[in-house]
Structure formats: C-alpha cells, structure tokens
Amino acid sequence: MIRVLLVDDHPLFREGLKYRLNLDADIEVVNEAENGKQALELLQNTEFDLVLMDINMPEMDGMYVLELIKEQELSCKVLMLSMHDNKEYILTAMRHGANGYVLKDVPGNELIAAIKKVASGKSYFSAEVTEILSQELAGEQRGIVTRREQLVLRLVSHGMNNKRIAQELNVSVRTVETHKRNIKQKLNIESTAGLIRYAIDYGLDR
Incomplete structure (x- = not known):
C-alpha cells in the first residue's frame, strides 16, 4: 500500500x-x-x-x-x-x-x-x-558545442565528407577532423552516424 x-x-x-x-x-x-x-x-x-x-x-x-x-x-x-x-x-x-x-x-x-x-x-x-525538459536539455547541450562546431555538425548531417566540409568552411581537412574529434569527445559520441542523429535530434541540421 x-x-x-x-x-x-x-x-x-x-x-x-x-x-x-x-x-x-x-x-x-x-x-x-x-x-x-x-x-x-x-x-x-x-x-x-x-x-x-x-x-x-x-x-x-x-x-x-x-x-x-x-x-x-x-x-x-x-x-x-x-x-x-x-x-x-x-x-x-x-x-x-x-x-x-x-x-x-x-x-x-x-x-x-x-x-x-x-x-x-x-x-x-x-x-x-517532458517536452519542456527536453527543450531545456537540448539548449544546454547545444551550448556545450561552439558555433563553429555546430556548423560542422550541420554539414555532417547534410552528408558532406571531411573534404567537402573543408571546402565549404575554407579550412584544412585536418581542421575538420579536429572539430569532429572534439565534438565526439564533448558529446560522448563515437561515430559519424551518431553525430548525424544528434544534429537531427537537437535541430542542428537546419
């Protein structure tokens, strides 16, 4: 009881x-x-x-x-x-x-x-x-990632490889790789597919 x-x-x-x-x-x-x-x-x-x-x-x-x-x-x-x-x-x-x-x-x-x-x-x-808490969590997690990293996430979610992203941002491929590695560490994500799912879930693909 x-x-x-x-x-x-x-x-x-x-x-x-x-x-x-x-x-x-x-x-x-x-x-x-x-x-x-x-x-x-x-x-x-x-x-x-x-x-x-x-x-x-x-x-x-x-x-x-x-x-x-x-x-x-x-x-x-x-x-x-x-x-x-x-x-x-x-x-x-x-x-x-x-x-x-x-x-x-x-x-x-x-x-x-x-x-x-x-x-x-x-x-x-x-x-x-739950919806309000989810929106707040999304905002907090979005704040973990820098604006530049958010842009990299958006391009990754659009299916671009490292070379295309480098061309789009006018940086080296090595710089793109560094951004992606830092994002994965911050968000505890292991794969590119995981980055794409994250970008879509938190509205960073737009």
Whole structure:
C-alpha cells in the first residue's frame, strides 16, 4: 500500500482527488494538508511513502517544503502536482529534488500511474513537462558545442565528407577532423552516424 500525503490549498480539489486515489487498491491517502506548514508538521510526525503536493500555497509554498524534505533527508518521495507548465517552476522543482512533476489536467489514471512509478523509486513527468525538459536539455547541450562546431555538425548531417566540409568552411581537412574529434569527445559520441542523429535530434541540421 502506498501511503500518500495530499497537499493542496483547495478543499474541493483535495476531496475529489482523495476520492479518486482511494479507489485504487494500492493507494491510500493517509492525511491531507492545506498548506506547506501543515504538510511539514505532518511529515515530521508521520511516515508517508509519497507526498503529492501543489506549488502555490499560503503559509509555505510547495517548493520550500520540497527543499526542506530533501535537506532533512526524509524518506518519502515527492510528486509535484501543479497547474504551472512554466519552465522555471519545473526546473526549480527538479533542482530541489522532486521525483516527478505532473500537471493538474492529466487524466486520473495517468496520475495514479505516476504515483505508483514514483513510489517504486522511478521518476515521472507528464508529457508537456517532458517536452519542456527536453527543450531545456537540448539548449544546454547545444551550448556545450561552439558555433563553429555546430556548423560542422550541420554539414555532417547534410552528408558532406571531411573534404567537402573543408571546402565549404575554407579550412584544412585536418581542421575538420579536429572539430569532429572534439565534438565526439564533448558529446560522448563515437561515430559519424551518431553525430548525424544528434544534429537531427537537437535541430542542428537546419
């Protein structure tokens, strides 16, 4: 049985969510809190497997509670449940150690699946959240590669060999080879085919 603490400042929302979750034989909403302060008090006196928590709440918000949970090394997992698909909210939650992030408009069966996955020690992010995280990761990884290397990647993805790339960039073949070697080391890619896949996946082929 997954023992859940439900934290949200809207009573009607909590009531409906509690009813839906308790219909599942593997989940029990053991207690509820309407703000972060109440949640922290409950966590210090009761053991829960998972905290299902909103972000924007009075008294103490969900981000601060999440930070304290991780600082105090409490054993419970934390799944953020929010209406916010804002990149800053999502990335802040991840940096503070959230085990998952689900938007409030997901179907009930998806939320239940998310709870079970997070409780088992894995992570779960709803589709929109995954897309935002993927875009952020792409931006970070793109930043690893210099502008010149990005240009080399684009030409590689267009099927050009080292000689053609050298002619295109007005450099020596040896310089092209050096660029490709550096890119492979930075991105931990071993083959030209891998470089092409990377360029396509992260939009560097355009």
